[in-house]
Amino acid sequence: MKISDGTITKLVLFLAFLLSVKYVPLFIQVPFTLAFVPYQKINSFNVRVQPVLKNNDLFKNRTYVGFYTDVEEQKVFDLERSVDDFYTLQYAIAPSVLVNDTEEKYVIGVFNKNIIKKNNLKMIKQFDKRTYLFERME
Amino acid sequence: MFSGFLYSIFIALIIGFANPEKPFRLLFSIPLGFGLCSVFYFLFLLTGIQNILVYKIFEFIIAVVVSFFIFTKIIPPEIKIKKISLSLAFANLTGLLIFLKYYVNNSLGSWDGFRIWNTKAEFMFRDISLWKNMFLQPHFLSHNDYPLFLPSSTARIWQYTGNDNSIFNITLAIIFTFSAVYMLYFAIKHFQNKKIAQLFATVLMLTPVFLVNGASQCADIPLSLFILASIISLFLYFEKKNSHFLILGTVFAGFSAWVKNEGLMFFLVFLLVTGVYFLYKKSYKNLFYTAAASLPFIALIFFFKFLCNSPNDLIAGFFAFKTYTHLFDLHNYLMIIKSLVLMLIERFWLLFLLIIPLIKGVKLCKNNKEAFYLSLVIFILMCLGYFMTYILSPHDLDWLLTYSLDRIILQVLPLFLFLYALCLKIGQEDTEN
Numbered sequence: 001m002k003i004s005d006g007t008i009t010k011l012v013l014f015l016a017f018l019l020s021v022k023y024v025p026l027f028i029q030v031p032f033t034l035a036f037v038p039y040q041k042i043n044s045f046n047v048r049v050q051p052v053l054k055n056n057d058l059f060k061n062r063t064y065v066g067f068y069t070d071v072e073e074q075k076v077f078d079l080e081r082s083v084d085d086f087y088t089l090q091y092a093i094a095p096s097v098l099v100n101d102t103e104e105k106y107v108i109g110v111f112n113k114n115i116i117k118k119n120n121l122k123m124i125k126q127f128d129k130r131t132y133l134f135e136r137m138e
Numbered sequence: 139m140f141s142g143f144l145y146s147i148f149i150a151l152i153i154g155f156a157n158p159e160k161p162f163r164l165l166f167s168i169p170l171g172f173g174l175c176s177v178f179y180f181l182f183l184l185t186g187i188q189n190i191l192v193y194k195i196f197e198f199i200i201a202v203v204v205s206f207f208i209f210t211k212i213i214p215p216e217i218k219i220k221k222i223s224l225s226l227a228f229a230n231l232t233g234l235l236i237f238l239k240y241y242v243n244n245s246l247g248s249w250d251g252f253r254i255w256n257t258k259a260e261f262m263f264r265d266i267s268l269w270k271n272m273f274l275q276p277h278f279l280s281h282n283d284y285p286l287f288l289p290s291s292t293a294r295i296w297q298y299t300g301n302d303n304s305i306f307n308i309t310l311a312i313i314f315t316f317s318a319v320y321m322l323y324f325a326i327k328h329f330q331n332k333k334i335a336q337l338f339a340t341v342l343m344l345t346p347v348f349l350v351n352g353a354s355q356c357a358d359i360p361l362s363l364f365i366l367a368s369i370i371s372l373f374l375y376f377e378k379k380n381s382h383f384l385i386l387g388t389v390f391a392g393f394s395a396w397v398k399n400e401g402l403m404f405f406l407v408f409l410l411v412t413g414v415y416f417l418y419k420k421s422y423k424n425l426f427y428t429a430a431a432s433l434p435f436i437a438l439i440f441f442f443k444f445l446c447n448s449p450n451d452l453i454a455g456f457f458a459f460k461t462y463t464h465l466f467d468l469h470n471y472l473m474i475i476k477s478l479v480l481m482l483i484e485r486f487w488l489l490f491l492l493i494i495p496l497i498k499g500v501k502l503c504k505n506n507k508e509a510f511y512l513s514l515v516i517f518i519l520m521c522l523g524y525f526m527t528y529i530l531s532p533h534d535l536d537w538l539l540t541y542s543l544d545r546i547i548l549q550v551l552p553l554f555l556f557l558y559a560l561c562l563k564i565g566q567e568d569t570e571n
Contacts, residue, residue: 005564008498009333012491013225013340019488020344026235030242039242040304045252046245056264063271077277087253090275094260095268099276 045088051127052092052108058125058133059096059106066107066136067098070116076100085110089131107134139299143306146298147313150175152201155208162370165324166386168317169360169367172310173393176290177438179297183262183269190266190297223336226323229343230316236346237312240353245304247355254281255288255355256307262286262293263302273446282448285439287397288357307355315352318363319343322552325370326559329377329506333565334495338555341492347485351548358545361401364394366552368408369513376509384424385431388412392435399450400524400549402439405432407519411512455532464529474528477539478547485544486551492558501563510560517557520550 033039040046059065067089071082077100089108090098098108107121109132115123121134154171155163175197182193222230246252257280261272273282295310296302323339342348352359371387374380391408394401409432416425455461464470482489502510524546531538 003497005333005498008495008564009337012337012494015491015494016229016341016344016488017225019491020232023232023236026232026239030235030238033242034238037242040245043245049246060265063268063274077279083279084249086277087257087279090280091252091257091260094257095265095271097271097274097276 045091048088048128049092052089052131055125055127055133056093059093062096062104062106064099064104065093065096066102066104066134067100067110068102068107068116068118069110070112070114073100081112082110102134102136105136107136108132109134139301139303142298142300143295143309146295147309149197149201152208153197153204156204162321162324162328162374165317165321166367166371168313169364169390169393170386172291172313173287173364173390173396175294176287177396179262179290179294180286180442183266186267188267193297222323226336226340226343229340230319233316233319233343233349234312236344237315237349237353238308240350241304241308244354245308247304247307251355253279254284255357256292258284258286258289259292259296259307260302262289263296270445273448278451281451282446283399283443283450284357285396285398285401285442287393288355288360304355308353311352311355311359314360314363315349318352318359318366318552321363321366321370322556325366325373325556329373330503330560330562331565334559334562337495338492338559341488342552342555345486345488347544348548348551351545356545357398358548361394361397361404361549362552364390364397364401365404365550366556368394368404369516369553369556372412372513373506373509377505381424381427384412385427388428388431389435392432392438395435395439398549400546403523403527404516404520405435405439407516407523411516411519415512451533452527452531456530459532461530461532464531470529470535473535474525474539477543481543481547486547489551489555492555495562495564498562498564500561501566502561503566506560510557513553513557517550517553 067076067086069076069082069085071079076082076086086098086100089110093108102118102121108127109115109121109123110130111132112130115132117123118134120137122137123132124135125133127133150171151167152171153174154167154169156170178197178200179193182196187193244251247256258272262269272280275282291310292307295306299306319339319342322342323335325335326338327335348359368387368390371383371390375383375387388408391405395405409428412428413425416422416428528535528538
C-alpha cells in the first residue's frame with residue numbers, strides 16, 4: 001500500500017495539533033492576564049527587587065556594597081536561597097557591585113529569622129520584611 | 139516610549155538590510171541589524187562618551203547611509219511578504235500564546251535570564267559611565283566572561299525607550315524566537331520543498347521547550363538563529379557561487395561568538411571547516427574572504443576577553459582542578475548519553491513526530507551536497523565540542539546537565555532540523571503517488 005505525501009503531512013500536522021490541544025485555554029487565559037492582571041508587579045523577582053531598586057540612588061558613587069545574611073559567610077554561595085538573595089540584590093543595586101563581606105561603607109543584610117547585629121554596623125533603613133541597609137561606623 | 143522602541147527596531151532592521159541579495163534578505167536583516175547595533179552600542183560605551191544622544195545620531199547616520207544605498211538601487215530593495223499556510227499561522231498563534239504564558243509568569247526572565255543577561259543589561263543602561271563594574275562581580279555564577287550581544291541589544295533598546303520595562307526584552311525575544319522558526323521555514327522551502335518546510339516549522343512552533351527558552355530572555359535562541367543564518371548563507375554561497383554569501387556566513391558565525399561562548403566554538407569550527415575546504419580546493423580567494431570577514435570578530439572577542447579579565451570557569455578548571463582526568467572516567471560518558479536521551483524524551487518529545495516522514499525514504503538533493511556535508515561536519519564537531527565541554531567541566535556533572543543540556547540542544551536544534559529536512563524524500567516529485 002502506498003501512502004501519499006499529503007497523507008503523511010496531514011497525519012503529522014494532525015498529531016502535532018492533537019498533542020497541543022491542552023494549550024487551547026491559553027487563547028482566553030493569556031489575553032485576559034495581559035489585559036487585567038498586574039503580572040509585572042506580582043512577579044517574584046520584581047517583588048524582591050523593587051524595594052531596593054527604588055532606593056538605588058543610595059549606592060550612587062559606591063563601587064562596592066556589602067552583603068550579609070544569617071547564612072554563614074562561607075556558605076552563602078552553597079545554598080540556593082542565599083544565592084537567590086545575593087543575585088536579586090545585585091540586580092537591584094547595579095551598577096554598584098555586591099560583595100559577600102561586611103567591610104564596605106554600606107552593607108545590605110537579608111535575614112530569614114532574626115536580625116544579626118554587628119558592632120560596627122548601624123541599621124539605617126528597612127527595605128522590606130527581610131532586607132535591611134546598614135552603614136559602617138568607623 | 140513605544141515610539142522609541144519601534145524606532146530602535148526600525149533602525150536595526152534598516153542597518154541589517156545592507157546584506158547582499160534576495161532571498162532571505164529581510165530575515166537576515168534581523169540578526170545582522172541587531173548584531174551590528176549591539177557591537178556599535180558596546181563600542182560607544184567604550185568611548186566613554188556620556189551623552190547617549192551622540193550614539194543615537196551615529197546610528198541614525200548609519201541608517202541614512204544604508205537607506206541611500208537601498209533606495210538609489212545600488213542594492214535594490216525587494217520585500218515580498220509571502221502567504222503562509224493556515225496550519226502554520228495557527229501554530230504561530232498557539233506558539234505566541236505559549237510564549238506569552240511563560241512571560242506573564244516570569245516577566246523578568248528565567249533565573250539565568252534575570253541573573254546573567256538582564257543584570258548585565260542593567261549595568262549597561264543605568265549609568266553608562268560605570269558599566270564596566272559588571273566585570274567586578276565576584277562570583278562565578280555572574281559569568282563575567284560571557285559576551286555581550288544580548289545585554290548590549292537590550293540596553294540599547296532601553297536607551298531609546300527611556301526605561302527598562304520587561305515588555306521590551308520580551309518583544310526582542312519574540313523577534314529572535316519567531317525569526318528562527320521562519321528562517322528555518324524559508325530555508326527548507328528554498329532548498330527542499332514547501333511541504334516539509336511547513337511541517338518542520340509547524341512542529342517547531344508548537345514545541346514548548348523551544349518557546350519557553352525563547353521567552354526566558356536567555357541567549358540560547360538568539361545563538362541558534364545566528365548559527366542557522368550562518369549555515370544558510372553557506373548553502374546560498376554554494377548555490378549562487380556568490381562570495382557575498384560566504385562573507386555573510388562568516389559574519390553570522392562571528393556574531394555567534396559575540397552571543398555566547400558556545401557561539402565562539404561555532405565560530406572556530408566554522409572557520410576551521412571552511413578554511414580546510416577552501417585550502418583543499420585551492421580556492422585562495424574564498425579563503426582570503428573568510429579570513430578577512432572573521433578578523434573584526436576575532437579582534438572584538440580578543441578585546442572583550444582582555445577587557446573582562448575574567449577566566450572562563452571551564453578553561454580555568456582544566457588546569458586548576460586537572461579536569462583532563464575526567465577523560466578516563468567512563469561513568470561520565472554514560473551519564474551524558476543517558477541525560478541526553480532522557481532530555482530528548484521528556485522535553486523534545488513533539489519533535490519525534492518528524493520521524494514519520496522517513497517512511498518515504500531519504501534522498502539528498504544533488505545541488506546541496508557540498509554545502510550539506512560541510513554543514514554536517516560543522517554540526518558533528520559542535521556536538522563533539524559540547525560533549526567534551528561536559529566531560530572536562532569542573533562542576534558537578536549531574537547539576538550541569540540538569541541546568542544546561544536542554545539549552546545546549548536548543549542552540550543547534552534549528553540547524554539539525556534544517557539538515558535533517560534536506561535528507562527527506564517526501565514532497566519531492568518522484569515520491570508523489
